[in-house]
Amino acid sequence: MIAKKVCLLGSFAVGKTSLVRRYVDSLFSEKYLTTIGVKIDKKVVSCAGQDIQLMIWDIEGRDDFSEFRSSYLRGASGYFLVLDATRPDSLAVATEIYEHIQMTMGNLPLVALLNKIDLVNEKRLDINEINELQHHHWDVITTSAKTGENVNEAFQLLTQKMLSQG
Numbered sequence: 001m002i003a004k005k006v007c008l009l010g011s012f013a014v015g016k017t018s019l020v021r022r023y024v025d026s027l028f029s030e031k032y033l034t035t036i037g038v039k040i041d042k043k044v045v046s047c048a049g050q051d052i053q054l055m056i057w058d059i060e061g062r063d064d065f066s067e068f069r070s071s072y073l074r075g076a077s078g079y080f081l082v083l084d085a086t087r088p089d090s091l092a093v094a095t096e097i098y099e100h101i102q103m104t105m106g107n108l109p110l111v112a113l114l115n116k117i118d119l120v121n122e123k124r125l126d127i128n129e130i131n132e133l134q135h136h137h138w139d140v141i142t143t144s145a146k147t148g149e150n151v152n153e154a155f156q157l158l159t160q161k162m163l164s165q166g
Helices: 016-025 089-105 127-135 151-165
Strands: 002-010 038-047 050-059 078-084 110-115 139-142
Touching (some): 002 089, 002 151, 016 038, 016 050, 016 078, 038 151, 050 151, 078 089, 089 110, 110 151, 139 151
Parallel strands (some): 002 050, 002 078, 110 139
Antiparallel strands (some): 038 050
């Protein structure tokens, strides 16, 4: 069986932990729990006729990325950049994380997740900001950890990207 390490990165409270819980356990809770350090989950998936064990690293969110511990990324096969559709500032943090990873680790497979799209009355990222994501040549998927919308599809896409890169 192939094992792949996947990291979820982004600002605090963008929904990283909720996305992992939805994906791994099919659960969602309104209760906010801050991740301290890293929480690791596993899930076996099938992709391209192979079983792959995903080691999912839910890494604490930071708005000051200079404090980020790059050691958590060591051995990663790919990563998610998670943004909160209701917080435009989460885009700047995601961009900073992306640039840091590009400098330190090179071109790892990534998928950007625009999370919390179920909060339609609170969305604040406008179309120009979303277009900026695609300017970076990021694959962008809108997700909702609450409803489960596109969560499985996002993990499937990243898994395919990691397999195609070796």
